[in-house]
Amino acid sequence: MGSALIGDEIRVSIDCDAAIVTARQKGRALASQCGFPSTDLAVIATAISELARNIVRYAVHGEIILRLLDDNGKRGVEVVAVDEGPGIPDLALAMQDGYSTSGGLGLGLPGTRRLMDEFEIVSDFGKGTTVTVRRWKR
Amino acid sequence: MSNTQELATATEARLETTASRLRELVSHLRQQRAQLREEWARLITEAKLLTAMTKEEIFAEATSVYDNYVEALETGTYEALQAYARNLSERVIPRGVETHEVVGIVLLLRDVLARSLFAKYREDFNKLNRILDAYEPAANRIAATVAVGFVQERERIIREQQEAIRELSTPVLQVRERLLILPIIGVIDPQRARQLTEQLLRGIRTNRAKVVVLDITGVPYIDSPVANHLVQTVEAARLLGAIVIVTGLSPEIAQTLVNIGVDLGKMNTVGDLQGGIEEAERLLGYKVVPVSETAAQPA
Amino acid sequence: MQVPILKQGAYLIATVQSALTDEDLKQLRDALVGQVSKVRARGVIVDVTALDVIDSFATRTLRDVAHMIRLRGAETVIVGIQPEVAFSMVKLGLTLAGVSTSLDLEEGLAYLNRKG
Numbered sequence: 001m002g003s004a005l006i007g008d009e010i011r012v013s014i015d016c017d018a019a020i021v022t023a024r025q026k027g028r029a030l031a032s033q034c035g036f037p038s039t040d041l042a043v044i045a046t047a048i049s050e051l052a053r054n055i056v057r058y059a060v061h062g063e064i065i066l067r068l069l070d071d072n073g074k075r076g077v078e079v080v081a082v083d084e085g086p087g088i089p090d091l092a093l094a095m096q097d098g099y100s101t102s103g104g105l106g107l108g109l110p111g112t113r114r115l116m117d118e119f120e121i122v123s124d125f126g127k128g129t130t131v132t133v134r135r136w137k138r
Numbered sequence: 139m140s141n142t143q144e145l146a147t148a149t150e151a152r153l154e155t156t157a158s159r160l161r162e163l164v165s166h167l168r169q170q171r172a173q174l175r176e177e178w179a180r181l182i183t184e185a186k187l188l189t190a191m192t193k194e195e196i197f198a199e200a201t202s203v204y205d206n207y208v209e210a211l212e213t214g215t216y217e218a219l220q221a222y223a224r225n226l227s228e229r230v231i232p233r234g235v236e237t238h239e240v241v242g243i244v245l246l247l248r249d250v251l252a253r254s255l256f257a258k259y260r261e262d263f264n265k266l267n268r269i270l271d272a273y274e275p276a277a278n279r280i281a282a283t284v285a286v287g288f289v290q291e292r293e294r295i296i297r298e299q300q301e302a303i304r305e306l307s308t309p310v311l312q313v314r315e316r317l318l319i320l321p322i323i324g325v326i327d328p329q330r331a332r333q334l335t336e337q338l339l340r341g342i343r344t345n346r347a348k349v350v351v352l353d354i355t356g357v358p359y360i361d362s363p364v365a366n367h368l369v370q371t372v373e374a375a376r377l378l379g380a381i382v383i384v385t386g387l388s389p390e391i392a393q394t395l396v397n398i399g400v401d402l403g404k405m406n407t408v409g410d411l412q413g414g415i416e417e418a419e420r421l422l423g424y425k426v427v428p429v430s431e432t433a434a435q436p437a
Numbered sequence: 438m439q440v441p442i443l444k445q446g447a448y449l450i451a452t453v454q455s456a457l458t459d460e461d462l463k464q465l466r467d468a469l470v471g472q473v474s475k476v477r478a479r480g481v482i483v484d485v486t487a488l489d490v491i492d493s494f495a496t497r498t499l500r501d502v503a504h505m506i507r508l509r510g511a512e513t514v515i516v517g518i519q520p521e522v523a524f525s526m527v528k529l530g531l532t533l534a535g536v537s538t539s540l541d542l543e544e545g546l547a548y549l550n551r552k553g
Contacts, residue, residue, distance in 0.1 A: 017458040017459040017460050018458050020458065020459070021456045021457075021458055024490055025456065028489070038521050039332075039336055039520075039521045039524055039525075041489075041521065042489060042490065042519070042521035042522050042524065042525045043521075043524070043525045043528065045489065045490045045525075046490050046491075046492050046525040046526075046528075046529060049490055049492040050492055050493060050529070053459075053492070053493075053494060097530060108493060110530070111493065111528075111529035111530045111531075112529075114528050114529065114530065115525065115528050115529060138329070335524060336520070336524075339520035339521075339523060339524060340520055342520070342540070343519075343520055343540070346540060346544075348540075348544075370524075370527040370528065371527075373527045373532045374520070374523040374524050374526070374527045375523075376532070376538060377518045377523035377526060377527070377532070377533060377538050378518055378520060378523055378538070378540055379516070379538045379539035379540040379544055380540070404532075
């Protein structure tokens with residue numbers, strides 16, 4: 001990656017509805033402190049909300065980790081969503097617009113990818129899922 | 139043991155002599171200030187550098203650069219010179235002074251001073267060499283400091299201008315209460331597209347607009363990411379309670395929109411700007427009455 | 438965080454005051470759908486000016502509110518969506534299709550009045 005971490009990371013344990021709100025508020029505050037414009041703050045907070053809801057919905061318990069990054073003077077925010085839930089059996093299918101197993105709009109993962117600049121997902125069926133997203137300041 | 143000691147003493151001695159040579163050099167440059175400065179200013183004019191400036195201005199700047207130069211040699215610190223270089227750049231860049239001119243004058247000064255050293259020490263070749271050993275690294279570092287300062291200042295100014303141009307490139311015009319017009323001219327790159335969205339959405343809120351006419355007559359083509367972005371902007375405007383009418387779509391842009399599979403039910407398009415404004419007024423409940431008709435009405 | 442619902446004339450006005458959890462959103466939906474026929478309201482306004490995020494769940498709930506209220510014979514209008522929030526919603530792929538939106542409370546009331 002080559003980007004350095006600035007300051008401490010923030011960890012938010014995700015186990016209920018209220019934690020979704022806490023995670024996105026902390027993410028917004030962190031991005032604001034980094035100087036992101038208000039449009040980006042809403043975008044980042046929305047992405048965190050979607051990732052945190054995925055944890056509550058599918059894995060019941062997990063964690064959202066928030067970090068500020070510096071890549072040769074370029075500042076960014078990294079959000080990592082980790083859970084030890086059932087994992088996603090078919091990643092390609094889960095990344096399709098409109099696919100949902102929980103009766104939602106099925107926009108969570110593909111929508112989050114559209115909101116952010118970088119998107120990585122690792123899922124071990126039966127072991128859990130880690131989604132890492134980043135957004136860089138322009 | 140005695141060997142190490144000798145070595146340390148020798149290193150110390152060498153450092154001290156470098157310092158004492160620089161001191162000697164500085165006092166020579168101070169003594170010859172008037173003459174060398176004159177010589178340098180003459181060479182600048184001859185080389186046709188700084189042509190945007192008058193002779194007096196060149197002389198005044200030459201004096202300041204000279205003094206800052208000598209001071210940097212004397213103190214070995216470059217902060218004052220750096221600050222001066224930035225300040226100089228700020229003043230001369232708007233007048234059209236180019237990078238090669240600034241680098242050119244500093245290199246000329248380096249040469250003028252070196253030549254005066256040749257003249258002074260021509261009888262003692264060894265001493266000349268030692269003086270040059272002390273002078274050259276410092277002189278090169280000074281040249282680099284000034285050049286980098288100039289380039290950084292130029293980049294800063296260019297960035298500022300780009301920002302200003304970008305803002306000018308998406309004017310938001312209020313033509314009537316509740317009605318905004320955004321005439322877009324030129325190519326829309328992703329960054330401009332993002333800015334257009336922000337200005338359109340903020341414009342809706344601050345002007346309490348209900349209808350926005352987005353005229354893209356002056357846009358030659360758009361690629362599919364930008365086309366998608368435009369469609370998203372229209373949808374976001376609707377979420378704020380405003381209707382966007384797109385006018386002036388070229389056949390190429392119409393093709394792009396069809397190719398990306400735009401839901402035309404969501405896009406309100408009218409052929410030209412005039413038609414777009416008429417449609418906007420109709421939506422706003424204005425009634426267009428021909429002038430002759432109003433005039434013919436009895437008083 | 439309960440959302441206060443006021444009755445004004447023939448309309449119900451729900452003003453969101455702060456961030457809502459999924460549970461809060463469901464409560465709001467049930468309260469509005471329950472009250473609309475109890476007070477025989479003709480229109481419902483949901484003011485979301487205070488929301489700095491409207492994600493997929495919130496959008497789906499707002500859409501459900503509008504559809505359920507239409508089935509009960511009244512109109513719904515969502516007012517006060519912030520520009521940044523609107524932009525994030527469409528990026529995510531959410532457009533609140535088929536739901537009326539207005540700039541603010543005043544515009545929302547004017548919209549319902551025109552609808553009669």
